[in-house]
Amino acid sequence: MIRALTPTDLELIYKWNESTVPKVNSLTFEEFSLQSINCTYSYIQYATDSNPVGFIFIYDEKTEYNSLNYLYFKNRYQKFLYVDRIIIAKEHQRKGYGQQLYDFVIDTHKPDIFCCEVNITPQNRESLRFHQKYGFKEIGQQTVYNKVVSLLTYSKK
Secondary structure: OEEEOOHHHHHHHHHHHHHHOOOOOOOOHHHHHHHHHHOOEEEEEEEEOOEEEEEEEEEEOOOOOOOHHHHHHHOOOOOOEEEEEEEEOHHHOOOOHHHHHHHHHHHHHOOOOEEEEEEEEOOOHHHHHHHHHHOOEEEEEEEEOOEEEEEEEEOOO
């Protein structure tokens, strides 16, 4: 089951976010809460009705968002969805939940281009493998926030 995030989900998913640093950027709880409100779409995924396994924050091209990675894509594409963060809880990784979450977003919103970035330095090997297997292609790299990232896109077309 996948549903829209609610404020009651924030404490749990914030813990997941912080447990994943440096693969994702650390945020204060207030910054994280604001991000969950300001993104275009935010979803939480469950293995069962009572067993949450992951979440995703997504921005579209109309969003005012000052992330350098988001702006990279906004400067190149007229219509897209940008994954700011997707996290599957450690104990639920490699069970297909990330693919299910991406499939849900793509089937629901039908983006022309689906974009994200993955850390190269420090390397997030698992995420790079996942995105490559899903069909994402690297279109560039950039250094931001003291990290080097691979800028990736996916299109069903």
